[in-house]
Amino acid sequence: MSYNRIEDLEVYILAEDLSNEIWDITTQWDFFAKDTVGKQICRAADSISANIAEGYGRFHFKENKNFCYYSRGSILETKSFLRKMKHRGLVSEEIYNQLFSKLEIIHIKLNAYLKYIGKKSSGTKP
Template sequence: MSNRLEDLEIYTLSETFADEIWFIVATWDYFTKDTVGKQLTRAADSISANIAEGFGRYHYKENKNFCYFSRGSLIETKSWIKKSYTRNLITEDQYQTLISKLETVHIKLNAYIKFIGKMSND
């Protein structure tokens, strides 16, 4: 396993995803940003933030726990994206694209959690 967080694919994918959310929310009006926007942005940012915090712990069990927090944030992000679509804040194309990217992050996060579990058994 690399010693650099930036070499971790799940981290860079989740960072890129969070940036995409940020730039969408930045275009919304004040009320929308202040309500749904802040929640959505925080949840999306939390995915990569928890991966980073776990990576920095250098203990497999702690790393895995932070990845579980990350997965919780991922599911929360999915919920806010759904609300954003239902409330006509994003288009159907944006919704489908974001959900598809989030599903990819979810699959790779689960694989990373499984990998960490194998490392802790060594």
């Protein structure tokens, strides 16, 4: 496995796509929903790919891993807001299941990426 650019990293692309999908959903809501859960889920979802990218740009593997851990926290935060969206009737059961499934895949792929960079020695990026 070799990654020359962040765009070569599948977990990053999936996370970016998910955050854009959440953005497209939340921008259709009324002001109150957008101002409360909408802003928060967008920030949490954006943070998933942003932290992967920031870690990727770091020189040491340990720093990369730390940012991946932040990303993993953002996945769980996004799941929490997604459950709130469903409970508050902001998304259908079908959309909730689709988004939750995508978050699960991102979570699994991020764990695999963490395992991969954990096997590397300190120094250069993967």
